[in-house]
Amino acid sequence: MRQGFYWRTVPRVTLKSIAQNPDIREGMGRDEIEAAIAKHAEQETLYDQPREDRKKVRVTGPFTVESLSPHRTIEPSGTAEETAASTEEFLPTILENLRRAGVQNTVKAEHLRFDWLDASAGTWVHARGAFTDADGAERTAAVSVGPEYGTVDADQVREAAKEASRGTGADLLLVCAFAFDASAGETAKEFAPSEGSGWAVAAEERKLGRLRVLLVRMNPDLAMGADLLKKTGAGNLFMVFGEPDVDIRRNEDGIVVEIRGVDVYDPTTGQVRSSTTDEIACWFVDTNYNEESFFVREAYFTGAGDPYESLRKALRADVDETAWASLYRTESRPFPPPETGKIAVKVINHYGDEVMKVYAV
Numbered sequence: 001m002r003q004g005f006y007w008r009t010v011p012r013v014t015l016k017s018i019a020q021n022p023d024i025r026e027g028m029g030r031d032e033i034e035a036a037i038a039k040h041a042e043q044e045t046l047y048d049q050p051r052e053d054r055k056k057v058r059v060t061g062p063f064t065v066e067s068l069s070p071h072r073t074i075e076p077s078g079t080a081e082e083t084a085a086s087t088e089e090f091l092p093t094i095l096e097n098l099r100r101a102g103v104q105n106t107v108k109a110e111h112l113r114f115d116w117l118d119a120s121a122g123t124w125v126h127a128r129g130a131f132t133d134a135d136g137a138e139r140t141a142a143v144s145v146g147p148e149y150g151t152v153d154a155d156q157v158r159e160a161a162k163e164a165s166r167g168t169g170a171d172l173l174l175v176c177a178f179a180f181d182a183s184a185g186e187t188a189k190e191f192a193p194s195e196g197s198g199w200a201v202a203a204e205e206r207k208l209g210r211l212r213v214l215l216v217r218m219n220p221d222l223a224m225g226a227d228l229l230k231k232t233g234a235g236n237l238f239m240v241f242g243e244p245d246v247d248i249r250r251n252e253d254g255i256v257v258e259i260r261g262v263d264v265y266d267p268t269t270g271q272v273r274s275s276t277t278d279e280i281a282c283w284f285v286d287t288n289y290n291e292e293s294f295f296v297r298e299a300y301f302t303g304a305g306d307p308y309e310s311l312r313k314a315l316r317a318d319v320d321e322t323a324w325a326s327l328y329r330t331e332s333r334p335f336p337p338p339e340t341g342k343i344a345v346k347v348i349n350h351y352g353d354e355v356m357k358v359y360a361v
Contacts, residue, residue: 090148094176094222095119095127098143101237102131103174103216103267106279106349112267117143124160128170134268139171146177148223152215153180154187161191161213169211172267176216176238178223182291182344182358185243188213212270216240217353240265241353244283245274246345248359253334255343255361259283259302260330262347262355277302277330281350287335289344289358296346298335301328337361 095117102113115138117129127143144160146152157175164173175188191213219237242263249256264275285298326333338361346356 091126091145092119094145094218095143097222097237098127098174098176099129103214103238103240104236105240105242105264105266106351107264107266110266110268114141117141122163124156124163125173133270134266140168141172141174142170143174143176146175146179146218151179151181152177152184154183157184157187157213157215158190161188161211165191165211171211172270173211173213174216175213176218178218178220180215180217182356184215185355185357188215214240214265214267236351239351239353240267241349241355242272242275243355244280244345244347244357246357246359248343248361251334254336255287256334257285257332257343257345258330259300259345259347262349279349281348283345283347285332285335286344286346288338288340289342290340291342291358294344294346294356298332299327300330300332302330 099114099117102111104111112131115130115132117127120126120128120142124144125142126145129141129143130138131141133139142160142164144156144164146156152175160175161173164170173191175184191211216238217240219239222237242265244262245260247258247260249258259277259280261274261276262279263272264279265272280302282299282301284294284296284300286295287297288295341360342358343361344356344358346354348354
């Protein structure tokens with residue numbers, strides 16, 4: 001925005017306030033009445049009608065940060081009948097959109113599209129289907145959907161993987177959720193086949209209960225309901241965002257965290273590759289993670305090109321390069337060892353997808 005905005009405070013005028021105002025008398029002019037009201041009436045702030053000041057430059061405005069806590073479940077409001085009806089509608093809506101949109105990462109060509117996907121009556125596996133990989137072979141997939149209100153923890157990943165491996169098994173397990181517990185990613189690795197094997201070895205190891213587990217983040221738009229969701233299209237509804245590639249080391253000043261990129265999963269080949277920090281928009285460090293809440297104690301920005309060029313143009317002023325360099329970096333400032341013995345790193349890409357990983361220090 002090019003202008004600054006300020007909240008306006010005006011008197012709240014009611015019939016009662018006018019009737020009880022001793023300064024208002026018959027025969028008074030309009031200006032005198034308005035002055036009396038402004039003096040005696042209660043004040044009201046018009047948050048939806050700000051006063052504009054074109055001499056000021058607003059860099060940002062009021063905003064909220066919304067997230068699902070990875071450690072508790074939010075109880076839905078309403079009666080038991082309304083809650084049951086909402087739950088019955090939630091799963092079919094998710095599967096319908098998953099069938100239509102598929103799963104993608106940040107590369108357009110690496111898009112998993114289902115040949116078919118049908119609901120399943122399992123406890124943890126809610127659907128089974130098939131897709132064609134990059135080599136033209138058909139692969140089977142199992143789908144586990146997380147709760148409508150809350151996060152997916154390690155237990156659901158573990159139980160869904162066990163259930164998906166029974167019988168003829170599956171080549172791939174998709175665990176879809178709005179948010180994941182910090183330990184969910186580590187649990188998914190417990191069932192992974194040999195690294196770099198692709199789909200070939202995965203088929204051989206399937207009888208040993210090994211399969212690839214893919215954590216898929218669902219777009220919050222999926223919680224809006226079928227009618228509103230139709231207007232948003234199918235883009236970026238189900239995204240896979242890999243784990244951060246982090247190096248943690250100590251020096252004489254303390255602990256230093258370096259972000260080197262993100263491991264990207266290609267759902268069409270079953271391979272995992274590393275990407276550079278160009279795929280990262282920003283990353284945060286909680287230098288004393290308490291396993292309950294993530295506090296942004298250090299924040300940094302990365303990305304290809306010059307992400308601040310547009311800000312420079314908007315401000316019409318030079319930017320202190322030293323100040324920007326302290327934020328635009330892939331290596332954190334040194335910090336003392338955490339009292340909790342753990343730190344957490346959260347990475348967000350240019351699509352707004354985020355992943356958090358906890359490290360013992």
